Amino acid sequence: MFFWQKTKKNAPQPRGLDDLNPSLEINLHWLKADILASDETIVYRRFKTSGAKARDCVLVYADNMVKHEFLSQFVLRPMMQSSPPKHLRGEELIRYLSANVIESDGSELVARYGEIGDKIMNGVAVLLVDGCPLGIAVDAKGWPKRAVTEPPSESVVRGPRTGFSEDLGVNISLVRLKLSSPNFKTRFLYVGTQTKTKVAILYLDNVTSLDLVEEVARRIDAIEIDAVLDSGYIQEMIRDAPYSPFPTIGHTERPDVAAAKILEGRVAVLVDGSPFALTVPYLLVEAFQANEDYYNQWMVGSFHRLIRYISYFITTSTPAIYIALISYHPQLIPTNLVVSISASRKNVPFPGIVEVILMGLVFEILREGGVRLPRPIGQAISIVGAIVLGEAAVSASLVSAPMIIVVGVTGVAGFVNPALNDIAVLIRLLFVFLAAGLGLYGYVFGTIAIVLLLSSMESFGVPYLSTMTTIRPQDIKDTVVRVPWWQMRLRPRYLATKDRQRLQRRTGSKGP
Amino acid sequence: MRRGFPRLLSLLLVTALLTGCWDYIEIEALEFVFGLGVDQVEPDYVVVVEMVKTSGGGQQVEVEPLVLATKGKSVSAAGRSLSNPAGLRAFWPHAYVFLMSEQVAREGIVPAMENIVRSRHIRSTVWVFITKDCTAEEVFKSKPPAANSVSEHLNAIALMQETISGFIPLQVWQLSQAFAAEGIAAILPTVKLVHEQGDLVPIVEGTAVFKGDRMVGWLDGHESDILCLLKGIIQRCYFVIDTKVGENEFFPITYELVGNRVEIKPQDKDGKLSVSIALDLHFSVEEMGRAPYSFRDEAFARSVQAQLATAFTHWIREFLSKTQQEYNADILGFGQLVRRKEPQVWRRLGENWDVHFRDLPVDLEVKCKVTMAGLSSEPLRVRE
Numbered sequence: 001m002f003f004w005q006k007t008k009k010n011a012p013q014p015r016g017l018d019d020l021n022p023s024l025e026i027n028l029h030w031l032k033a034d035i036l037a038s039d040e041t042i043v044y045r046r047f048k049t050s051g052a053k054a055r056d057c058v059l060v061y062a063d064n065m066v067k068h069e070f071l072s073q074f075v076l077r078p079m080m081q082s083s084p085p086k087h088l089r090g091e092e093l094i095r096y097l098s099a100n101v102i103e104s105d106g107s108e109l110v111a112r113y114g115e116i117g118d119k120i121m122n123g124v125a126v127l128l129v130d131g132c133p134l135g136i137a138v139d140a141k142g143w144p145k146r147a148v149t150e151p152p153s154e155s156v157v158r159g160p161r162t163g164f165s166e167d168l169g170v171n172i173s174l175v176r177l178k179l180s181s182p183n184f185k186t187r188f189l190y191v192g193t194q195t196k197t198k199v200a201i202l203y204l205d206n207v208t209s210l211d212l213v214e215e216v217a218r219r220i221d222a223i224e225i226d227a228v229l230d231s232g233y234i235q236e237m238i239r240d241a242p243y244s245p246f247p248t249i250g251h252t253e254r255p256d257v258a259a260a261k262i263l264e265g266r267v268a269v270l271v272d273g274s275p276f277a278l279t280v281p282y283l284l285v286e287a288f289q290a291n292e293d294y295y296n297q298w299m300v301g302s303f304h305r306l307i308r309y310i311s312y313f314i315t316t317s318t319p320a321i322y323i324a325l326i327s328y329h330p331q332l333i334p335t336n337l338v339v340s341i342s343a344s345r346k347n348v349p350f351p352g353i354v355e356v357i358l359m360g361l362v363f364e365i366l367r368e369g370g371v372r373l374p375r376p377i378g379q380a381i382s383i384v385g386a387i388v389l390g391e392a393a394v395s396a397s398l399v400s401a402p403m404i405i406v407v408g409v410t411g412v413a414g415f416v417n418p419a420l421n422d423i424a425v426l427i428r429l430l431f432v433f434l435a436a437g438l439g440l441y442g443y444v445f446g447t448i449a450i451v452l453l454l455s456s457m458e459s460f461g462v463p464y465l466s467t468m469t470t471i472r473p474q475d476i477k478d479t480v481v482r483v484p485w486w487q488m489r490l491r492p493r494y495l496a497t498k499d500r501q502r503l504q505r506r507t508g509s510k511g512p
Numbered sequence: 513m514r515r516g517f518p519r520l521l522s523l524l525l526v527t528a529l530l531t532g533c534w535d536y537i538e539i540e541a542l543e544f545v546f547g548l549g550v551d552q553v554e555p556d557y558v559v560v561v562e563m564v565k566t567s568g569g570g571q572q573v574e575v576e577p578l579v580l581a582t583k584g585k586s587v588s589a590a591g592r593s594l595s596n597p598a599g600l601r602a603f604w605p606h607a608y609v610f611l612m613s614e615q616v617a618r619e620g621i622v623p624a625m626e627n628i629v630r631s632r633h634i635r636s637t638v639w640v641f642i643t644k645d646c647t648a649e650e651v652f653k654s655k656p657p658a659a660n661s662v663s664e665h666l667n668a669i670a671l672m673q674e675t676i677s678g679f680i681p682l683q684v685w686q687l688s689q690a691f692a693a694e695g696i697a698a699i700l701p702t703v704k705l706v707h708e709q710g711d712l713v714p715i716v717e718g719t720a721v722f723k724g725d726r727m728v729g730w731l732d733g734h735e736s737d738i739l740c741l742l743k744g745i746i747q748r749c750y751f752v753i754d755t756k757v758g759e760n761e762f763f764p765i766t767y768e769l770v771g772n773r774v775e776i777k778p779q780d781k782d783g784k785l786s787v788s789i790a791l792d793l794h795f796s797v798e799e800m801g802r803a804p805y806s807f808r809d810e811a812f813a814r815s816v817q818a819q820l821a822t823a824f825t826h827w828i829r830e831f832l833s834k835t836q837q838e839y840n841a842d843i844l845g846f847g848q849l850v851r852r853k854e855p856q857v858w859r860r861l862g863e864n865w866d867v868h869f870r871d872l873p874v875d876l877e878v879k880c881k882v883t884m885a886g887l888s889s890e891p892l893r894v895r896e
Contacts, residue, residue, distance in 0.1 A: 327538065330537075330539050330605075331603075335546075338606060339564055339566055342566050343573040343574065344573055345538070345540040351538055439536075
């Protein structure tokens with residue numbers, strides 16, 4: 001912590017802490033000259049109340065941040081038609097107007113220039129009346145919002161179709177709709193010296209350990225950054241094992257997933273402006289779980305989950321094992337296959353390792369190229385890339401045909417686990433180099449290294465490999481397979497420290 | 513702790529990574545050896561290999577066999593010098609078969625197979641054959657009708673042993689046991705060439721009989737089947753037997769062996785050693801041809817079983833006299849049984865077992881039973 005940061009934070013903004021002046025003209029002058037200077041989107045609407053003693057009023061707001069119709073109908077019209085009693089002045093007048101005239105559900109009194117500035121920036125209109133050292137902040141937030149749609153990054157075949165949007169309030173209400181219980185708690189924090197972004201911590205106070213909630217709040221509070229534009233900022237600032245490539249904080253775009261994690265005793269963090277909720281603690285098993293596992297029949301769900309584990313093995317290890325086999329252990333390949341691999345490599349000028357890296361690079365380029373493009377073009381790119389390039393490369397003897405299969409299988413299997421796909425590239429590269437240098441021996445070394453890394457990691461005090469390294473029946477019910485719901489009677493031991501009971505008694509299906 | 517860690521790590525890495533052998537090789541630089549043969553041991557070793565020549569690349573892959581022969585002072589030296597004419601490194605672990613010519617077998621096969629048995633390059637699952645009336649080179653140069661290479665052809669045949677019968681396959685890992693065991697003579701399956709539509713085609717049929725490491729004679733396919741019976745090896749052989757069905761009517765009926773239980777016991781009675789063989793054979797009737805009888809007729813079934821017993825007793829007697837008197841090679845392992853069951857007798861006779869084996873009396877009891885006669889369907893009848 002550097003001293004100037006501290007002083008800067010507490011330094012008074014010019015005029016910001018000063019109280020309002022009774023004179024409307026002076027107030028307007030300061031607002032225009034200082035607090036809201038050089039901002040042409042600010043609207044100053046002057047008008048008068050009716051009656052014998054008409055008061056000068058100004059409604060200040062930022063254009064397009066408010067609901068204009070609402071302001072005209074429920075603030076301007078009643079104000080213009082009102083005739084406040086003559087004897088009222090100063091604070092009494094303001095209280096009278098707030099209580100009797102303004103027809104808005106959210107209104108409060110503001111006394112300082114700085115407050116007025118913050119409110120207006122957040123879509124609140126401020127009403128100033130001549131002769132009063134106070135203003136009325138009328139909540140009329142109304143900026144363009146995206147509708148609640150199905151999240152593109154986590155689409156499902158079976159399951160709810162709602163996804164988070166960019167609005168914090170909407171997002172919290174989406175989670176609350178899933179967990180309508182008084183035990184569902186939210187806590188607000190503000191992060192970012194410039195943006196003052198609102199961050200919400202969501203948890204169930206009869207399930208989640210309060211220490212965990214405190215720890216999350218402490219870490220978020222400790223962030224000193226100028227801006228938070230997405231929950232990704234927070235994710236990176238509060239995570240454990242910052243140098244490990246594996247994620248220690250989960251993120252989801254789906255309220256149902258967030259609610260499920262909260263129900264298991266996790267804490268969700270929502271950030272204003274980001275459609276991605278963060279969930280902590282995050283364990284490795286979660287990367288292999290998908291919400292559909294729980295909505296589908298349990299055998300189907302378990303099978304899909306198994307596929308995810310197998311795919312991750314394939315995506316990280318196929319090129320390495322292929323390299324090791326063709327460069328060091330050709331005796332391990334079935335005879336017919338080894339002959340055909342050998343034949344297909346006859347005219348290829350590069351050793352296996354160069355081929356793998358070349359084709360892997362091409363694949364990553366195609367993927368990256370396809371991701372940011374509009375969907376129709378992206379598809380065209382991937383078809384051109386996959387079919388035309390692959391075919392041409394083989395015909396030109398630049399790469400061998402089996403290598404195309406290896407790279408293709410590797411790439412496609414990676415998409416099965418989106419949460420770990422980015423890391424899979426790194427692991428794959430590590431394994432390939434080890435296998436090219438030392439054969440299967442090197443590959444095994446790499447695997448050991450990864451397992452050591454994983455078992456040394458923690459996420460918010462919970463070991464990263466929890467439930468993968470235990471043999472307690474209750475803890476492994478939701479790991480490699482998903483057992484039926486009527487079997488999962490307890491919440492995970494390592495997360496839900498308070499109330500572990502999930503099923504009250506054997507209910508529903510006639511379990512054994 | 514912190515300062516010691518890098519040293520410890522480097523020590524671990526050095527010991528773990530730098531102490532093995534590093535055998536990186538590009539797969540296309542290998543020439544895969546599918547079959548290996550030894551045609552001659554004296555004065556020079558003649559080693560023949562069947563390799564596969566791969567070509568193509570891109571999307572067309574072509575594989576064709578390539579037979580090379582060299583001379584050398586030993587099998588391994590000759591084998592290695594093959595890389596020279598081949599132009600690529602010979603790669604042995606994918607070999608299927610190991611052939612030895614009759615000449616090598618007659619002179620003693622130890623010098624030819626010693627390297628094969630111990631080599632770390634050659635799999636212990638390689639099939640071993642003796643070539644009959646031809647050399648290994650001729651076998652490798654023959655043309656199997658379906659398979660790409662002779663070695664694959666022989667491998668496929670060896671794997672089908674249970675149904676095609678006529679030989680007893682053996683792999684390299686069984687070699688040392690077969691030749692080193694006391695009181696039992698070794699046998700190896702034989703490969704020969706037959707003419708098939710103008711091409712010479714290798715087939716596996718019959719057995720080479722060894723005494724010590726020298727070959728002493730052949731058994732044909734039928735005798736090999738009898739050998740299988742007596743060894744208790746399950747093999748679903750067909751036996752076509754002229755079966756008497758009426759007064760003087762004989763019809764060839766095909767029987768399939770579906771089960772055999774064999775019990776061989778040495779007996780020592782008053783200092784006179786004999787061996788008793790009890791065979792319990794089960795058959796199914798595979799094909800009746802013109803035979804007008806149904807196995808629903810119990811008397812007929814009984815007569816057939818009696819005829820089968822007679823036929824098998826005859827064949828086994830012939831087989832025994834061939835092995836005992838002609839070859840004098842104890843391939844059924846009577847000596848081994850005596851050694852196990854009657855150690856005192858073995859101590860007395862073991863020294864001169866060959867002599868005793870030649871005239872060893874054998875009690876034979878053959879029981880045959882037709883268990884699956886196809887009772888549910890009648891034989892084909894033609895109305896006259």
